[in-house]
Amino acid sequence: MQFTSEQRLDDGVIEREFTLGDIPGILWMPAAASASAPVPLILLGPAPLGLRKMYPRLVARAQHSAAEGFATATIELPGSGNRPRWEAAEQARAELRRVMEAGEPVSDEIVDALVLPLVDKAVPEWQAALDALLSLPEIGGPVGYSGGVISIGVRLAVVEPRISAAVLFAGSFVPRAILEEARQVTIPLHVLLQWDDEGNDRQAALDLFDAFGSREKTLHANMGGHTGVPQFAGDEAARFFTRHLS
Amino acid sequence: MQFTSEQRLDDGVIEREFTLGDIPGILWMPAAASASAPVPLILLGPAPLGLRKMYPRLVARAQHSAAEGFATATIELPGSGNRPRWEAAEQARAELRRVMEAGEPVSDEIVDALVLPLVDKAVPEWQAALDALLSLPEIGGPVGYSGGVISIGVRLAVVEPRISAAVLFAGSFVPRAILEEARQVTIPLHVLLQWDDEGNDRQAALDLFDAFGSREKTLHANMGGHTGVPQFAGDEAARFFTRHLS
Numbered sequence: 001m002q003f004t005s006e007q008r009l010d011d012g013v014i015e016r017e018f019t020l021g022d023i024p025g026i027l028w029m030p031a032a033a034s035a036s037a038p039v040p041l042i043l044l045g046p047a048p049l050g051l052r053k054m055y056p057r058l059v060a061r062a063q064h065s066a067a068e069g070f071a072t073a074t075i076e077l078p079g080s081g082n083r084p085r086w087e088a089a090e091q092a093r094a095e096l097r098r099v100m101e102a103g104e105p106v107s108d109e110i111v112d113a114l115v116l117p118l119v120d121k122a123v124p125e126w127q128a129a130l131d132a133l134l135s136l137p138e139i140g141g142p143v144g145y146s147g148g149v150i151s152i153g154v155r156l157a158v159v160e161p162r163i164s165a166a167v168l169f170a171g172s173f174v175p176r177a178i179l180e181e182a183r184q185v186t187i188p189l190h191v192l193l194q195w196d197d198e199g200n201d202r203q204a205a206l207d208l209f210d211a212f213g214s215r216e217k218t219l220h221a222n223m224g225g226h227t228g229v230p231q232f233a234g235d236e237a238a239r240f241f242t243r244h245l246s
Numbered sequence: 247m248q249f250t251s252e253q254r255l256d257d258g259v260i261e262r263e264f265t266l267g268d269i270p271g272i273l274w275m276p277a278a279a280s281a282s283a284p285v286p287l288i289l290l291g292p293a294p295l296g297l298r299k300m301y302p303r304l305v306a307r308a309q310h311s312a313a314e315g316f317a318t319a320t321i322e323l324p325g326s327g328n329r330p331r332w333e334a335a336e337q338a339r340a341e342l343r344r345v346m347e348a349g350e351p352v353s354d355e356i357v358d359a360l361v362l363p364l365v366d367k368a369v370p371e372w373q374a375a376l377d378a379l380l381s382l383p384e385i386g387g388p389v390g391y392s393g394g395v396i397s398i399g400v401r402l403a404v405v406e407p408r409i410s411a412a413v414l415f416a417g418s419f420v421p422r423a424i425l426e427e428a429r430q431v432t433i434p435l436h437v438l439l440q441w442d443d444e445g446n447d448r449q450a451a452l453d454l455f456d457a458f459g460s461r462e463k464t465l466h467a468n469m470g471g472h473t474g475v476p477q478f479a480g481d482e483a484a485r486f487f488t489r490h491l492s
Contacts, residue, residue: 195456195463195465206452209467215469216469217441217468217469218466218467218468218476218479219441219466219467219468220465220466221465221467222463222464222465223460223461223462223463230462230464232485233464236482239478240478243478
């Protein structure tokens with residue numbers, strides 16, 4: 001893990017860009033964190049749009065989390081942002097666009113091709129990032145995951161024992177295999193669903209929520225479209241992490 | 247409205263029993279309320295079990311609300327508690343029991359017979375209680391509704407403009423006519439659903455949530471069975487009222 005830049009934001013949060021091999025990432029530290037007072041960590045789940053396009057939303061969530069005493073970090077997804085183009089992923093996205101523009105149903109095969117290779121490739125990268133982040137003296141634990149491509153969150157919750165709670169955003173396609181994996185998830189979950197998000201298969205999200213094996217799982221459904229998660233819903237998600245990571 | 251008893255609870259909350267005609271009720275006032283500092287009011291939705299059986303849960307919610315600066319009040323449902331037996335309601339309940347014990351499906355007709363007469367009779371009583379409560383100098387407004395038999399909450403939200411926000415507990419049978427009325431509801435709603443409540447028709451609850459016309463409506467689904475609403479979910483419902491009634 002190589003740090004490539006560092007700046008102090010208005011509220012004292014330290015933003016540090018890094019690379020992990022050839023993967024770019026960003027780490028945000030609360031001003032008060034130090035080796036003698038290490039803080040819990042929230043992994044800010046990936047954005048297929050790329051970190052640069054997502055930056056305003058990511059930094060807002062990072063600053064909110066820093067105010068609660070949490071470090072946050074994120075890395076670029078394979079094939080996103082400035083990372084090398086990934087032919088298979090581009091083909092899967094193109095096929096999805098074609099089908100949706102034609103008004104055809106999105107088949108299980110298209111969803112599998114779109115999501116499963118991404119999950120297989122991204123999850124080990126996130127685990128490597130976690131290794132590197134937890135080796136920093138000012139980051140302790142526990143670790144939460146908050147994101148993004150929900151299938152990556154599901155797989156991470158199953159395979160990565162260092163993640164002890166997760167906020168998941170329903171609203172992307174979920175392969176059948178991931179729905180099965182969800183039954184093995186046992187950590188506390190807080191699932192956000194935008195009820196009237198037209199790009200979202202609401203029933204698939206409800207089925208996924210039902211499948212999770214966790215004894216504590218909460219679904220918060222709100223109005224406001226895909227990017228319109230209300231402020232109070234963000235605050236509730238933050239309180240979930242405060243309950244489980246503090 | 248005749249007050250029949252008054253006692254001060256441990257935390258300073260004043261509990262006053264009253265009758266409104268022949269309807270018994272209870273009012274809880276925060277210690278700090280006075281004619282010069284009137285407080286908002288939450289109507290604690292009715293309990294078919296009767297006020298006495300429900301008392302421990304009701305007083306806990308009332309004390310929680312008082313700590314947030316709200317008065318709370320509740321009245322006995324027609325045919326419940328010490329109120330005169332109501333033959334039609336008893337017959338409808340007996341028929342529901344018979345059908346459920348026989349493992350037969352609960353028909354729309356049974357649900358209508360069980361719920362609609364209760365809503366028709368109870369809602370005007372709650373409006374009369376609201377008249378009386380709002381005439382007390384130490385109660386100002388705004389008014390929230392929190393309950394209970396969800397169909398009563400839906401009807402009240404439609405016909406009673408003095409109610410400006412509602413917390414509704416999904417988990418009782420909902421007649422088709424009430425599902426239609428739900429489309430006319432426009433106040434902010436916070437709906438609690440116990441996801442794994444076996445006595446609850448989850449799909450009916452989701453359909454009802456979908457039907458509400460409100461621009462701000464939130465569904466919080468949690469684990470824990472019918473009476474196992476987690477503490478944090480109760481806290482979130484309380485914050486909903488703090489956002490809308492303070």
